[in-house]
Structure formats: structure tokens, C-alpha cells
Amino acid sequence: MNQAIQLKSAxxxxxxxxxxxxxxxxxxxxxRHRSRDLGxxxxxxxxxxxxxxxxxxxxxxxxxxxxSEIVDFLVETGRRMTLERNxxxxxxxxxxxxxxxxxxxxxxxxxxxxxxxxxxxxxxxLVEQNFGNPKLLDExxxxxxxxxxxxxxxxxxxxxxxxxxxxxxVVSVQSIAMGAMVKAVNLFKMGSSDPFMAVAILRxxxxxxxxxxxxxxxxxxxxxxxxxxxxxAIYRPQYFDKIVAWGGGDAINNVIKYLGPGLxxxxxxxxxxxxxxxxxxxxSDESLGEVARAAAHDVGILNQEACVxxxxxxxxxxxxxxxxxxxxxxxxxxxxDATSGKAPPLPRDMTEEVESLRAMDEDFGVWGVGDGSxxxxxxxxPVDFHPINKTxxxxxxxxxxxxxxxxxxxxxxxxxxxxxxxxxxxxxxxxGGAQRIVRLGDAGxxxxxxxxxxxxxxxxxxHWIVHEDGxxxx
Amino acid sequence: MDTLSPTSEVDRLVRLVDSQxxxxxxxxxxxxxxLAAVNERLKDRIGKIKLLQNRAQAGGIGEIGxxxxxxxxLFAHTAYKSYPEAWLVEKKWDRLGRWLDTVSxxxxxxxEPERIKSLDDWLEQLQAQGHFVNCSSGTTGKCAMMNASxxxxxxxxxxxxxxxxxxxxIAPQRDRRAxxxxxxxxxxxxxxxxxLMVERFNAPDxxxxxxxxxxxxxxxxTEMVVLRKRIAEGTAxxxxxxxYEQKAAQRERAMDEAVGAVADALIxxxxxxxxxxxxxxxxxxxxxxxxxxxxxxxxxxxxxxxxIGGGLKRExxxxxxxxxxxETFNLAPHHLFHGYGMQELNTNAVRCKAGRYHMAPxxxxxxxxxxxxxxxxxxxxxxPAGGEHEGRAAFFDLSLEGRWGGLISGDKIRATWETCAxxxxxxxxxxxxxxxxxxxxxxxxxxxxxxDAYVRGVA
Numbered sequence: 001m002n003q004a005i006q007l008k009s010a011x012x013x014x015x016x017x018x019x020x021x022x023x024x025x026x027x028x029x030x031x032r033h034r035s036r037d038l039g040x041x042x043x044x045x046x047x048x049x050x051x052x053x054x055x056x057x058x059x060x061x062x063x064x065x066x067x068s069e070i071v072d073f074l075v076e077t078g079r080r081m082t083l084e085r086n087x088x089x090x091x092x093x094x095x096x097x098x099x100x101x102x103x104x105x106x107x108x109x110x111x112x113x114x115x116x117x118x119x120x121x122x123x124x125x126l127v128e129q130n131f132g133n134p135k136l137l138d139e140x141x142x143x144x145x146x147x148x149x150x151x152x153x154x155x156x157x158x159x160x161x162x163x164x165x166x167x168x169x170v171v172s173v174q175s176i177a178m179g180a181m182v183k184a185v186n187l188f189k190m191g192s193s194d195p196f197m198a199v200a201i202l203r204x205x206x207x208x209x210x211x212x213x214x215x216x217x218x219x220x221x222x223x224x225x226x227x228x229x230x231x232x233a234i235y236r237p238q239y240f241d242k243i244v245a246w247g248g249g250d251a252i253n254n255v256i257k258y259l260g261p262g263l264x265x266x267x268x269x270x271x272x273x274x275x276x277x278x279x280x281x282x283x284s285d286e287s288l289g290e291v292a293r294a295a296a297h298d299v300g301i302l303n304q305e306a307c308v309x310x311x312x313x314x315x316x317x318x319x320x321x322x323x324x325x326x327x328x329x330x331x332x333x334x335x336x337d338a339t340s341g342k343a344p345p346l347p348r349d350m351t352e353e354v355e356s357l358r359a360m361d362e363d364f365g366v367w368g369v370g371d372g373s374x375x376x377x378x379x380x381x382p383v384d385f386h387p388i389n390k391t392x393x394x395x396x397x398x399x400x401x402x403x404x405x406x407x408x409x410x411x412x413x414x415x416x417x418x419x420x421x422x423x424x425x426x427x428x429x430x431x432g433g434a435q436r437i438v439r440l441g442d443a444g445x446x447x448x449x450x451x452x453x454x455x456x457x458x459x460x461x462x463h464w465i466v467h468e469d470g471x472x473x474x
Numbered sequence: 475m476d477t478l479s480p481t482s483e484v485d486r487l488v489r490l491v492d493s494q495x496x497x498x499x500x501x502x503x504x505x506x507x508x509l510a511a512v513n514e515r516l517k518d519r520i521g522k523i524k525l526l527q528n529r530a531q532a533g534g535i536g537e538i539g540x541x542x543x544x545x546x547x548l549f550a551h552t553a554y555k556s557y558p559e560a561w562l563v564e565k566k567w568d569r570l571g572r573w574l575d576t577v578s579x580x581x582x583x584x585x586e587p588e589r590i591k592s593l594d595d596w597l598e599q600l601q602a603q604g605h606f607v608n609c610s611s612g613t614t615g616k617c618a619m620m621n622a623s624x625x626x627x628x629x630x631x632x633x634x635x636x637x638x639x640x641x642x643x644i645a646p647q648r649d650r651r652a653x654x655x656x657x658x659x660x661x662x663x664x665x666x667x668x669x670l671m672v673e674r675f676n677a678p679d680x681x682x683x684x685x686x687x688x689x690x691x692x693x694x695x696t697e698m699v700v701l702r703k704r705i706a707e708g709t710a711x712x713x714x715x716x717x718y719e720q721k722a723a724q725r726e727r728a729m730d731e732a733v734g735a736v737a738d739a740l741i742x743x744x745x746x747x748x749x750x751x752x753x754x755x756x757x758x759x760x761x762x763x764x765x766x767x768x769x770x771x772x773x774x775x776x777x778x779x780x781x782i783g784g785g786l787k788r789e790x791x792x793x794x795x796x797x798x799x800x801e802t803f804n805l806a807p808h809h810l811f812h813g814y815g816m817q818e819l820n821t822n823a824v825r826c827k828a829g830r831y832h833m834a835p836x837x838x839x840x841x842x843x844x845x846x847x848x849x850x851x852x853x854x855x856x857x858p859a860g861g862e863h864e865g866r867a868a869f870f871d872l873s874l875e876g877r878w879g880g881l882i883s884g885d886k887i888r889a890t891w892e893t894c895a896x897x898x899x900x901x902x903x904x905x906x907x908x909x910x911x912x913x914x915x916x917x918x919x920x921x922x923x924x925x926d927a928y929v930r931g932v933a
Binding site: 348350351352353355357358359360362363369379383384405 | 524525527528529532549550552553555556557558559560569572573576577616706707708844845846882
């Protein structure tokens with residue numbers, strides 16, 4: 001028996017990832033792909049490039065549909081997304097579990113969150129925050145300027161390619177909802193670690209009303225990111241206005257090549273989130289416990305797969321205090337295993353670095369082991385590796401102001417303790433590049449309609465068109 | 475090697491470097507000897523290399539009884555780049571020294587920090603203590619720093635010379651001109667290896683030739699790495715970046731000019747037998763120029779020999795670059811030495827006439843699964859498993875003194891423990907070697923990431 005082959009056997013049959021093309025499900029097993037994270041195979045149909053394009057001479061299915069009708073349809077879709085009663089989502093959860101590093105329980109939580117996202121008040125609040133006046137999506141809104149010139153403005157529906165991330169199934173529902181509410185022609189390029197969720201939601205829409213313009217405005221397919229045969233053919237201003245892309249490095253470099261006048265990028269850049277903890281944490285043993293629990297919560301979000309998950313924790317305190325905190329934090333991280341499961345073990349490279357730091361006990365402190373159950377590394381400066389799989393890097397500072405030099409444009413969420421110190425830090429954080437300041441422990445929360453990555457995304461999606469009507473007489 | 479002991483299995487195996495046919499020892503014979511030798515190394519090093527001590531404790535391994543026991547004790551190459559890069563930027567030599575100590579066999583003593591102005595100064599002071607630190611020459615990533623003893627430097631070159639004779643049938647007889655044409659960094663290992671090649675191959679009546687462009691010291695390579703880090707942090711000023719890019723452009727020009735000088739040297743020595751050490755990327759350009767000047771294979775000696783390695787990073791060469799280059803200098807393929815090795819080890823596996831890389835008896839080959847955690851057992855009971863097996867390559871180089879000999883590579887190989895078609899019985903590796911990093915998909919998209927994704931590199 002060949003053990004070399006036995007060790008790496010893929011589940012058979014490989015998970016099937018059907019496509020969704022302009023309102024219709026497309027089944028087929030013609031192409032076999034391998035998921036990036038776990039190296040698991042999945043099969044998809046061949047992409048029909050012509051079918052995923054809507055020519056500019058053809059208005060999108062949603063262009064003349066009222067926002068209220070779109071929202072009602074989304075809300076109904078949300079109602080049908082109860083995991084227990086939706087076979088598409090159940091199959092989806094099973095398949096994602098095979099291709100994604102997230103544990104099944106976390107994936108199911110995410111799918112429940114996805115359904116919650118499609119609530120009427122929430123969707124309307126999102127539109128209001130992005131546009132001020134939601135009517136801008138439905139009508140040409142009149143305005144007369146200070147010189148007496150009249151114009152009409154509309155947030156006109158765009159043609160969008162959404163390059164979806166593979167690390168958070170909930171992003172699929174957000175992108176679909178936002179794409180629908182701006183009435184766009186939407187093409188979703190799914191990621192290899194989740195080529196299922198977007199299609200599962202769109203199939204649910206077919207169950208609501210298969211002929212509705214919302215599903216007809218949507219296509220969701222998979223191709224391997226960077227596949228020039230596909231990207232050179234369709235990333236063109238003749239077909240699309242904007243590429244809405246998550247990610248950085250290679251993922252974005254693939255896309256940047258195709259940008260130019262007429263084809264723009266709206267990027268959700270890769271982000272790192274951090275925590276800033278004041279010496280107030282050591283006021284009592286009780287407060288220390290609370291702070292450690294809140295910090296662990298922020299570190300452990302989606303087993304630290306998410307951009308909002310904290311990775312570096314700047315902490316005021318002397319060595320003894322800091323080490324006490326580190327120990328408590330490790331215990332709290334380990335306690336999370338009970339609810340969200342262990343994260344995968346650390347990759348070999350990172351283990352090697354951590355173990356080397358452990359060997360230098362004068363300069364570093366290491367609590368826990370790298371098996372995904374929670375690890376804390378204390379160092380004078382942020383470590384060189386990117387902490388993942390429930391790893392917290394605690395960096396002692398004299399004052400939280402000293403940590404501002406480590407803030408950059410890749411810093412997304414900053415969790416602060418005590419909450420009263422948020423105001424003292426927020427200008428410095430924003431100036432350094434950080435985009436979101438929250439109370440420690442609340443990194444996973446969301447203020448509905450708040451800016452994301454320093455922008456109002458839907459405001460960026462649409463095409464702002466003006467119809468100028470000259471000077472108004474009288 | 476002045477520390478050889480007749481009772482040591484390590485020494486008995488390493489000494490086979492001077493035997494006639496070291497690549498013929500069958501697995502069944504070499505394995506028990508290697509296990510005893512790795513055990514001997516472990517007993518000695520466990521109290522000396524702190525990272526190993528932690529590893530052995532974590533894995534509960536105090537004794538090597540079988541190959542699987544070695545696996546938890548293997549280091550990944552990242553062990554040698556686990557120092558915080560900020561220490562380089564901030565010139566914290568004392569701390570770097572303490573770090574180096576944890577991955578070294580011999581103690582790194584405190585240095586006089588006031589006499590150290592640069593990384594090159596630091597490395598020089600370490601040499602005075604007998605620590606010859608080699609750096610990987612990656613220009614975009616962190617530098618790996620690997621401590622070596624003087625014996626390691628000698629061994630790295632000596633195994634090459636010996637293997638050269640075994641693989642090509644051409645023994646070093648100081649009867650030819652040696653041309654050292656690889657534009658490599660001046661690490662202690664590269665310098666020592668080149669020196670040894672020249673001593674063994676170059677005829678007394680002719681000057682050897684060395685690649686003429688500006689020497690790249692470890693310090694100058696590290697400057698680039700440090701600057702990249704500072705760009706990421708936002709502490710580098712634009713004028714500094716512009717100045718650096720100018721320097722890099724100068725270096726590029728110097729390398730272009732070197733092509734002419736190298737071509738002149740080759741044409742000028744075409745009447746002699748040659749020993750050529752080079753890299754295919756730059757050598758291809760030289761070959762083009764030599765041909766453009768009207769010379770070809772017929773103008774060079776049919777007894778030329780040499781060692782031409784990869785060097786293809788960032789180079790775009792036509793598919794026939796090998797044949798083209800070798801024909802230009804009349805280098806018969808069987809006169810060319812091919813090794814499969816890495817900076818982290820002293821010893822190369824050597825290519826045989828059947829095109830497979832053979833293991834020296836003092837290097838244990840461990841084939842692991844992709845994760846690097848589980849051994850793919852070569853033998854079940856008394857019978858070695860037949861055929862080839864695919865997996866991640868790992869090695870234990872028993873000749874290593876300055877640091878631990880166990881290493882997990884990033885390479886995906888196919889290996890067999892059976893006798894090779896060339897007739898030699900040592901374990902061997904198929905010539906197609908891939909890097910796991912290249913085989914993994916490149917389309918991971920996630921919202922979590924670092925500033926590195928925004929940083930445009932330098933030069």
C-alpha cells in the first residue's frame with residue numbers, strides 16, 4: 001500500500017460548486033479546482049464568458065425597480081434563510097466546512113448572522129447612512145445651486161464585479177444586499193475557500209420568486225484568481241464600471257493591471273486590528289479578569305480569520321503586571337475553545353519563530369502552545385510574523401500614546417480600554433491611518449451603516465450622474 | 475576536521491567523504507549507523523542548542539530509536555530567521571548575539587558594542603570567536619542567519635570537490651584555469667568554497683578569475699531588507715528611497731558590464747582546460763556575447779568541467795537556455811556537476827548518470843508528508859517499500875557542527891530507497907524538485923492582512 005498517497009486522499013466525490021448566472025442555476029462538473037487553504041478539490045461548471053456579461057445597451061434588470069421593492073425581496077429572502085429550514089444553506093455549511101479553515105460551528109454562526117443582516121430596518125438604515133436621501137437611488141433629485149442653476153442628480157446603478165473573500169461567509173450576503181440595493185448588474189467572483197455561499201443565497205432567492213429582477217441581476221461564479229483567460233476577457237470598461245475587491249498583495253495586483261479610465265477599483269484592503277489597554281486594567285483582580293476576557297473575545301473573532309480580530313495588544317504596565325495579563329489572556333483564549341472550537345494549529349514557520357522566541361526568555365514571554373487553543377507572545381515591539389490562529393502579541397508600552405507609531409493605513413479596528421480613553425486617542429489613531437475605534441471587547445459589533453475601511457461603500461459603488469438643466473428663469 | 479574520534483559513528487560516517495564511492499551504501503546498511511549517529515549528535519547538542527532543548531522537551535524525545543523520532547527535532551529554515559528584524563534596524567547587536575546563541579552549538583560571547591558600527595562589523599567580530607555566520611541572500615524577505623564553524627566551511631567545499639570527481643570522473647588535478655563566475659554574496663561559506671575550488675582545480679601557472687562586479691556583503695544585502703521594513707513602517711524618507719534605488723541601478727549596471735569582462739576572460743582562456751563555477755541566469759548572457767563575438771563550442775576544450783547552478787530568479791530565458799549555455803563553452807553534460815543542496819546544509823545530494831540525486835551516507839533523508847509532521851516510512855519490517863514516494867524533503871546532515879543538522883525544507887520531492895538505475899544503492903531523489911510555495915494556489919483572498927500588502931518593494 002502506498003502510504004504517500006494514502007495520506008493525502010481527497011474526499012470523494014469532490015464538493016460540487018454550481019454557478020449562478022443571471023437568475024439561473026448552472027450545474028456541471030467540467031472543471032476541477034483545489035481550494036487554497038485546505039487543498040481540497042471541488043468541481044464547477046465551465047464558465048460561459050458571454051453569459052456573465054450584460055451589454056451596456058441592455059439596462060440591468062434592477063435599473064427601474066423601486067428600492068422599496070428590492071428591500072422587500074431581500075427581507076423575504078432573509079426569512080427563508082433560517083439554516084434549519086433551508087437545504088441550500090445546510091449543504092453550503094457542509095461544503096464550506098470541507099474547503100475552509102473555519103470550524104463548522106463558526107460557519108453555522110456566520111450563516112445565521114447572514115440571515116440577520118437582511119432585516120428591513122437595518123437595510124434602510126444602511127441606505128440612509130450611505131446616501132442621506134434614499135430617494136437618490138430611485139429618482140433624479142432636483143437641486144438649484146447658489147447661482148440659480150438647476151440640476152438633477154441620481155445615484156445611478158453601476159455594473160460591478162465583486163471579488164469576494166473566502167474567509168467570512170457573511171461577506172457574501174452583505175455584497176449581495178448592497179449590490180441589489182444600488183440596483184447594480186452584479187458579478188460575484190467567489191473565493192476558493194468558499195465557492196458556495198453566494199450561490200446558496202441566490203438559490204434561496206429563486207425559491208422566493210424565480211422571475212424577480214433581483215436574482216436576474218446577479219451572477220456568481222468561480223475562476224482561479226489571476227486566471228488571465230477569464231480576467232483579460234471580462235475586466236474591461238465596456239462591460240463593468242467597478243471592481244469591488246477584498247484582499248491585498250497578489251489578489252489586488254491581479255486586478256490593478258486592468259484598471260484605467262472607466263474601470264475603477266473599490267478596495268477593501270487587508271487589515272490588521274489591534275487593542276490598546278491602559279494601566280486601569282490592573283485596578284483590581286476583577287478588572288484584570290474582565291479586560292482579559294474582553295481582549296480574548298476580540299482576538300478570537302472567527303478564530304482570528306477576520307480583519308476585525310485583534311492581533312497586537314499594546315498594554316501599559318510594568319513587567320510583572322504585563323506578564324499577569326498575558327497569563328490571564330491565554331486562559332481566556334483557551335476558554336473560547338468551548339464555544340468556537342480550536343483554531344487550526346499554527347503553521348510550521350510561525351511555530352518555529354514562536355519557539356525561538358520562547359528560547360530567549362529574557363526578551364520574550366510565551367504562554368500556551370501553538371495548537372490553535374490560544375497563544376500569547378510578549379515582546380518589546382510587535383513581532384515580525386502575522387499572528388493568526390488565536391495568537392495574541394502583547395507589547396508593553398509606557399503610555400498608549402507610544403503605540404501610535406505602530407498605527408498605519410492597514411490598521412482597521414482599535415479596541416480601547418478603558419472606554420473613556422477612546423476620545424484621547426482617536427485623533428492620533430485616525431491620523432496614523434486607523435479606521436475604526438471601539439471599546440475593547442466590541443470589535444465584532446457593528447454600528448449599522450457606519451463607514452467601513454474609511455468609506456461609505458455603497459456611495460462608492462454607484463455612478464453619480466447629473467442632469468443639468470441650466471438657469472431657472474424667474 | 476581535527477576533532478575526529480574513532481569511537482564516534484558521526485565521525486566514521488563523515489569520514490566517508492574521502493572514500494572512493496560514498497554514494498553506494500544501501501539504506502538497510504546506512505540507516506542503523508545514521509540513527510546511532512543522530513543519537514550521538516542529540517546527546518551532545520541537547521545541552522548546547524537551546525532551541526533543540528525546547529524541542530526535545532516539547533516532543534518528549536531524549537533518545538533516537540527510529541527515523542520518526544528525528545521528525546519533531548527538525549528545524550524549519552525559519553528557525554534561522556526568527557530574530558526580530560527591528561534589532562537589525564536598531565542595531566541591537568547584543569540582543570542579536572543572544573538570539574544567535576539559541577540556535578548555535580558553540581557559545582556566542584558578548585561583544586564590544588562600541589566597536590560595532592554595522593552588521594558587517596558584527597559578523598567580523600563573531601568570526602574572531604569562530605562563528606562564521608552565513609546569510610541567505612533574499613532581498614525582499616528577512617535574512618536567515620546560520621552559524622557555521624570553520625570545519626563547516628571546509629566541509630561545504632570539500633564535499634563539493636569530492637562529489638565532483640565522483641559524478642563527472644574529473645578529479646581536481648590543478649591542471650586548468652578556474653573561473654568563479656557566480657555573482658553571489660560574499661558570505662563566509664561562498665568565499666571559502668570558491669577558495670577551495672581554486673586551490674584544488676586552478677593550475678599553478680595561471681591566475682584564477684573572479685567575477686568582477688562590486689562584492690555584495692551581507693551588510694549591503696541587509697541594508698535593502700532593513701530599508702524595506704522602514705518603508706513599511708513609514709519611517710523611511712523619500713530621499714532615502716530615491717538614493718537607494720539609484721544605488722540598486724548602479725549595481726544592475728555593474729552586473730551588465732561584468733558580462734563583457736567575463737566573456738573576455740572565457741575567450742582569453744579558451745586554449746586551456748577550464749573549471750567554471752557559475753549560475754545559469756548570468757551565464758546565458760555571457761554565452762550570447764561569446765557567440766556574438768564569433769566563438770562557439772569548437773573553440774573551447776572538450777575537457778571543460780564545472781558546476782553551474784540555478785540563478786534563474788527574475789530572469790526570462792528561452793527554453794533551451796541550458797543546452798545553449800553548455801554548448802557555447804563545450805561543457806559536455808556528463809562533465810557538469812549537478813548538486814541538490816541548500817544553504818542550511820553542508821552537503822549536496824549529487825546527480826548520477828541516471829539523472830537522480832544521491833544521498834551521502836552522512837546525510838539522512840527523511841521524507842515527510844506535506845505538513846512536515848509525519849514521516850513517510852521508507853521501510854516496513856525488513857523490506858524497504860518499493861518504488862518512489864512523494865513528499866516534503868527533510869534532512870539530517872551529520873557533518874554540521876556550528877548548528878543543528880536537522881532541517882525541514884520547502885521542497886516537494888520524489889524519493890526512493892531502492893537501488894538506482896545507475897547501479898548505486900544509496901537513497902536517491904528524482905531530478906524534478908518543486909517548491910511547495912510555488913505549487914500552492916495563489917488566489918487566497920481575505921480581509922485580514924498587514925501593511926506589507928501595500929508596500930511597493932525597492933528596486
